[in-house]
Amino acid sequence: GAVVSQHPSRVICKSGTSVKIECRSLDFQATTMFWYRQFPKKSLMLMATSNEGSKATYEQGVEKDKFLINHASLTLSTLTVTSAHPEDSSFYICSASRGASGNTIYFGEGSWLTVV
Amino acid sequence: GQNIDQPTEMTATEGAIVQINCTYQTSGFNGLFWYQQHAGEAPTFLSYNVLDGLEEKGRFSSFLSRSKGYSYLLLKELQMKDSASYLCAVTGTASKLTFGTGTRLQVTL
Numbered sequence: 001g002a003v004v005s006q007h008p009s010r011v012i013c014k015s016g017t018s019v020k021i022e023c024r025s026l027d028f029q030a031t032t033m034f035w036y037r038q039f040p041k042k043s044l045m046l047m048a049t050s051n052e053g054s055k056a057t058y059e060q061g062v063e064k065d066k067f068l069i070n071h072a073s074l075t076l077s078t079l080t081v082t083s084a085h086p087e088d089s090s091f092y093i094c095s096a097s098r099g100a101s102g103n104t105i106y107f108g109e110g111s112w113l114t115v116v
Numbered sequence: 117g118q119n120i121d122q123p124t125e126m127t128a129t130e131g132a133i134v135q136i137n138c139t140y141q142t143s144g145f146n147g148l149f150w151y152q153q154h155a156g157e158a159p160t161f162l163s164y165n166v167l168d169g170l171e172e173k174g175r176f177s178s179f180l181s182r183s184k185g186y187s188y189l190l191l192k193e194l195q196m197k198d199s200a201s202y203l204c205a206v207t208g209t210a211s212k213l214t215f216g217t218g219t220r221l222q223v224t225l
Contacts, residue, residue: 034212034213036215041220042217042218043201043203043215043216043217043218044159044203044205044213044215045215046212046213049212091156093158093159095213105149105161105213107158107160108158109157109158110156110157110158112156
């Protein structure tokens with residue numbers, strides 16, 4: 001079964017609205033989670049590192065005020081796309097690592113966002 | 117920073133063997149992953165290499181040379197269901213993955 005769960009799997013929202021995507025580690029605690037974005041036929045691009053109890057670390061070129069990340073507990077990180085525009089339509093996916101070595105990385109199922 | 121290169125597309129015949137190469141330049145290295153991704157789905161883990169050499173797992177094998185910044189994924193006895201994108205990813209610290217561009221593999225009859 002899923003080890004990292006992501007919700008919703010698909011969402012359609014109107015331009016100008018905000019949408020929240022959740023990423024949960026189901027049976028382990030994750031102090032760090034990662035959010036990626038993927039355009040069609042492109043590879044995954046790291047957007048930000050979500051840190052439990054502190055601010056997220058954003059990659060260069062990613063607008064922190066547009067992509068709000070909250071990691072309020074050890075099992076939940078959320079990504080909120082604010083004031084969505086059609087160009088924000090994309091596949092968003094999270095990951096979390098399990099174990100001290102960090103080499104066991106689980107991905108969520110991904111979330112398709114369509115902004116109309 | 118990280119720079120990871122893979123071929124964009126490859127085509128191979130069912131039953132054949134295909135090798136997908138990945139070269140990387142990183143400021144830090146804590147392992148290299150290969151993932152398979154079917155269209156519209158999350159990546160699925162194939163292999164992890166942190167030491168030089170070949171790791172074999174069924175039909176899939178992965179090789180790493182840290183001194184050369186080079187890895188390859190070897191797929192044997194190709195099946196139609198192997199048609200997918202194959203992503204090479206390098207981790208520096210704390211499970212932060214940097215992905216290559218991905219290689220779209222098309223398996224034909």
